[in-house]
Amino acid sequence: MSKCGRKKYIKTNLRQMTMETIESQQDGGVRDSVAESESAHMQTQTGQNSIPTLAQVATIAETDESAESEGVIDSHKRREILSRRPSYRKILNEISSDVPGVPKIEEEKSEEEGTPPNIATMAVPTSIYQTSTGQYIAIAQGGTIQISNPGSDGVQGLQALTMTNSGAPPPGATIVQYATQAADGTQQFFVPGSQVVVQDEETELAPSHMAAATGDMPTYQIRAPTTALPQGVVMAASPGSLHSPQQLAEEATRKRELRLMKNREAAKECRRRKKEYVKCLESRVAVLEVQNKKLIEELETLKDICSPKTD
DNA sequence: CTTGGCCTCCGTCAATTTAC
């Protein structure tokens, strides 16, 4: 077994042991990623672990046989224990409404996320996708495709493409499915009507049917695909035009890909919010500690005043 | 250099909450 394979094997078994043990010992068990970030924070901030490390928990699992022998927890009870709390955004916004000093979690991505902040000034995108090379594609209503490079700042990194055949898009059609690298090294984004948006290496060859790109930004053409679709990419199709089971399967696959893509982005955003939430809580703790210290000092002062020592 | 432990990040699934 390779190093990596053995590591994963051990890790998996350890995880199973630890999760069972923790869930039987604590109310609600360990929330994985919170434990990740918080245990790391505890270590760096205080040098102590209030949350046990995996190795420590493994020791607990070995020594505490009762926890293991208890075995199955009643699923209803378990569900009640594991019942979800409100979202980070909601919790934090409630806190912020009570405590003016606590910032609210923003609805939009923060600037550090790389999305150009003034992208909305170009047009209101209905969908934003990120390609495999990190570029952003925003689909605005009316068929305008905006492509931006994450490295560039603001509008400079944006290009607007207006599809000549946009018109009224077929109902149910998904606009951009995937980005890939063609055989000639150009980049392709798949769009409706069995066409692709191809990154052109020579900007002077930009055709007239697309908006002119500025500066040394790459240009894009809308044309028929030169290569077969990569594995896993399914072209958009109107539900009304589905006939065969194969097409239905393709539609299902397309929907799944879209759902996974959205969930991927949602998970990223959720983790970002969670980090922000933890940061806010930490800063609040710091503020409260200072306040507490001041109040204790004040109390001591008042005590001295009210009951002066008589020598 | 190899190995083991730990950590972070990510993608995915599924349960739950929220918005309409």
Place this chain on the structure above:
DNA sequence: GTAAATTGACGGAGGCCAAG
């Protein structure tokens, strides 16, 4: 009631560090 959004849980991948 339902679709969409949110988030806990899980497991894989890879990096870092210390010990052997």
